[in-house]
Amino acid sequence: MTVPRTEEGLLDRRSLHERIAADLRDEIMTGDLAPGAKLPSTAQLKERFSASNATIQKALQLLKDEHLVVGRAGAAVTVREHQQQTVRPEASMIPGPGDGPYPWLPGIRSAGAAKSRLLDVGETVPPADVAAVLRLAGEALALRRSQVLTVDGEPVELVHSYYPPDLARGTPLAERRRIKGGTPALLADLGHRVLRCVDLVSARVPTQEQYENLRLPGDLPVLRTLRVAYAACPEGERPVEATVMAKAGHLYQLRYEFHPEHPVTPQAPPPA
Template identity: 70%
Template sequence: MTVPKPEADDVDRRALHERIAADLRDEIMSGDLVPGGKLPSTAQLKERFTASNATVQKALQLLKDERLVVGRAGAAVTVREHRRRTMRPASYMAPAASGEPYRWLTEAARHGTPRSRLLDVAQTRPPADVADALGLGEDDKALLRCQVLTIDDEPVELVTSYYPLEIARGTAIMERRRIKGGTPTLLAELGHPPRLSVDRVSARVPTQEQYTALRLSSNLPVLRTLRVVYSDDERPIEATVMAKAGHLYELQYEITPE
């Protein structure tokens, strides 16, 4: 069988070291290269990709910079132990039980030591998709709470939440401090229990803020989730933009057929 010659537009125009890193990155994220396991040797990679030693080393350096693998000159390169992190957003949607911490912290504890650091609390005009989700008018503002979530001191997610001012005004949501149990718990206590949560997930090139907060090393996409939480009477009470490194994390949703 004759394999058709690829059209000019079908050719991968990335540099060879970027293509090698892309294939190895996919194998790490899919589990073919297991956490703690060794990558193929430089000689094996040279043969597999028909590449020079220098090109293979450039590819491996990309993966090291992305915090996917570890290794030093003269030693085997291995996949970092925690590189297959799967987060389950549904597990931290509901309010925490009385006296319990924010449910994200409980979920993330499966992977290491989680922490949250509050970056900003302010009244602001949100992005257009957030304003639309909250039903805000053209000049309306919302209350912003921005935090970065970490596991073992490594940034995992940049979380920017917005609340209608008529809900946030006069409550702890407007204070520059962490809220015990998280805002879902406080909102429920204020008479706004979550009834429905809608996630919209997209892959995007990181913004400057995301690049810095997540300590990214390249232009690989982030996973951006816009989550809108509704209470009784389908009233939107919270809209949150969550960004995490797309090459380090995946999202898992469990869906029960109706």
């Protein structure tokens, strides 16, 4: 098997079927292979990638496991009808309608049943990047609320939300139950109306927890968003919530809008 090199001479050490799946996955995600479209035949793929029949079938099975294509023996493999779903992050800060679904979930699949499943509520030492943005020192604790968001019973996002203990203790945030209307509404009721949010988005290899809770088919990356919500305080503003959200990178994309007529003043990075 020939291992391709980049211009810098670096090797792509993935197996051939993984590289074939990667190229086809990109064509599906960019729309070159549209929903409902047939993939090239096995013979065409064998010629294109100089691969054996078995290697092509292994590549196609990866895409089937990822829910990007469907097919059965003797029939053409086609791109699944639903496209990569788009999430608008700003929608999650809109107070929800009581017991209704989280605001951003109906936007991705309007016909689906959107729900949240609470996993755990308790105090813990947060990850270092969360502790930094919440301005917690050393091994200080934070209150963590963990949940999985689902659509039609399928997990779409793993969410860990962290709060400064002085803000959360003795409030519904510390109770093991859903918060009607979501945390933005509750924070406002507690006197901490969110004024702005900052998102830090990265692609990561999934952790074991993310792999299991999101039922991922393999080592495809997850989109990890660290969102910090700030509220007014006598000193100016303070972080009141830091949320780590992880979703399957091959099924979801984030949409942000920027308006040139309202330039954003660059902010200093959070303290390490």
